[in-house]
């Protein structure tokens with residue numbers, strides 16, 4: 824069964840307690856359970872990883888790229904958190920690993936502070952899902968499956 828990596832960046836481990844007006848009341852465990860459910864429905868294996876460390880996220884993207892090359896991985900659903908707005912290294916990792924990435928943001932970053940309007944991930948992404956709350960992860964999984972099957 825092909826797999827999809829659900830990759831969450833910094834501070835997303837605090838979902839549920841962190842700024843609920845922006846991000847809602849679901850925890851990261853709730854989000855991962857939603858993703859698992861979607862995976863079952865769509866016939867894809869779901870693997871989940873969250874890290875607050877840029878290098879760990881880069882390594883995970885490289886590994887996913889090797890999985891894509893081996894025909895085992897469809898791609899990555901990636902909420903890079905604040906690294907979205909700062910990380911050339913994550914942009915380069917996605918391009919270098921040649922991995923289809925669907926960028927997800929729980930909140931509508933374009934309706935928020937100006938520093939959230941620019942994404943280093945978007946130009947390297949295969950698709951973008953923004954502002955649908957945690958349902959965005961499920962939409963991204965569905966989109967990735969449609970794009971890659």
Ligand code: DQA
Pocket residue numbers: 833834835902903904905906907927928929930931932939
């Ligand atoms: C976020 C938006 C980012 O600007 C922020 O730094 C996050 C979460 C979102 O899911 O809406 O950590 O990626």
